[in-house]
Amino acid sequence: MAIKRSIVERLFVMCVLLCIVQVNLAAEPAVKTRPHWLPLSQDDLHDPAITALNLLQNPSEALSKLPHEGSGNQVDWVKALEKGFIRPHINTGSNAEIKVLDLDVLRRNTGEMDMVLFPHKQHTEWLACSNCHDEIFKSKAGATKFGMFDILNGEYCGRCHGAVAFPLTECKRCHSVPRSPIVIPAQTQ
Ligand code: HEC
Numbered sequence: 001m002a003i004k005r006s007i008v009e010r011l012f013v014m015c016v017l018l019c020i021v022q023v024n025l026a027a028e029p030a031v032k033t034r035p036h037w038l039p040l041s042q043d044d045l046h047d048p049a050i051t052a053l054n055l056l057q058n059p060s061e062a063l064s065k066l067p068h069e070g071s072g073n074q075v076d077w078v079k080a081l082e083k084g085f086i087r088p089h090i091n092t093g094s095n096a097e098i099k100v101l102d103l104d105v106l107r108r109n110t111g112e113m114d115m116v117l118f119p120h121k122q123h124t125e126w127l128a129c130s131n132c133h134d135e136i137f138k139s140k141a142g143a144t145k146f147g148m149f150d151i152l153n154g155e156y157c158g159r160c161h162g163a164v165a166f167p168l169t170e171c172k173r174c175h176s177v178p179r180s181p182i183v184i185p186a187q188t189q
């Protein structure tokens with residue numbers, strides 16, 4: 001019974017992945033679409049009847065000045081930080097320090113997809129080691145076993161990606177390292 005369910009789950013995940021890839025390919029525009037943010041009065045989150053809404057800044061006013069990215073909230077936050085558009089507070093303490101770690105981890109278990117490069121640098125500019133270690137990820141490359149199904153389920157990378165960091169539809173931002181083609185050695189006769 002348990003085995004049967006896991007096969008059905010796997011098939012379902014494969015279908016979801018294939019659909020997303022197709023939507024992704026079909027939706028890939030020749031020219032990047034212009035960003036568009038709904039005003040707060042139309043975002044279905046704020047009550048348009050409240051007059052104090054006028055006191056709040058509309059997203060388009062703030063976000064249009066930041067580097068554009070065609071998905072999620074339409075801002076490339078990594079570039080925004082790198083280029084100095086934003087300078088987030090580390091915490092409320094005054095003598096907090098950022099410990100940036102420049103260490104890439106390559107995850108190769110990606111089937112037909114390009115491999116996944118996990119960059120510590122871009123993460124540790126925002127996050128403390130303890131946000132990920134050792135509760136979510138072990139501190140040893142390849143030691144944590146997980147796959148795309150877990151990520152789509154909101155685990156591992158999916159704890160943040162698709163929630164507060166760029167969405168999971170952006171396959172290529174994670175699957176960024178092509179496998180080198182297999183070189184078949186010339187036959188010697
Ligand atoms: C956003 C999550 C995240 C943060 C924050 C993070 N790491 Fe990692 N770390 C990972 C992942 C993912 C791996 C790979 C784990 C695996 O492959 O099983 C990893 C692996 C490692 C490894 C093993 C590298 C190797 O080649 O074996 C070390 C060491 C490490 N992290 C140290 C740190 C330190 C120190 C910090 C803070 C400065 C930090 N990490 C912050 C996610 C994170």
Ligand code: HEC
Pocket residue numbers: 017018020021107108109110111112113116146147148149151157158161167168169170171172173174175
């Ligand atoms: C936030 C980063 C991230 C995004 C975005 C992402 N993936 Fe993955 N994907 C991973 C990681 C990490 C693995 C596991 C690699 C490993 O274990 O070595 C993985 C594994 C996979 C695998 C291997 C089989 C499996 O079930 O694990 C496939 C296929 C896959 N991803 C497809 C996709 C597709 C299609 C998209 C876009 C719709 C996508 N991924 C988006 C990080 C991501």
Ligand code: HEC
Pocket residue numbers: 076077078079116117118119122123126127131132136156157158159160161164165166173174
């Ligand atoms: C604790 C939260 C968290 C986890 C867990 C996490 N990320 Fe991220 N990641 C972020 C944030 C925050 C950013 C920067 C904001 C953004 O790009 O949306 C980011 C950015 C990235 C980038 C963009 C780097 C660039 O140069 O543009 C990649 C690639 C990435 N993550 C891959 C992964 C992969 C793969 C995993 C799992 C192995 C993972 N992340 C797990 C929070 C997380």
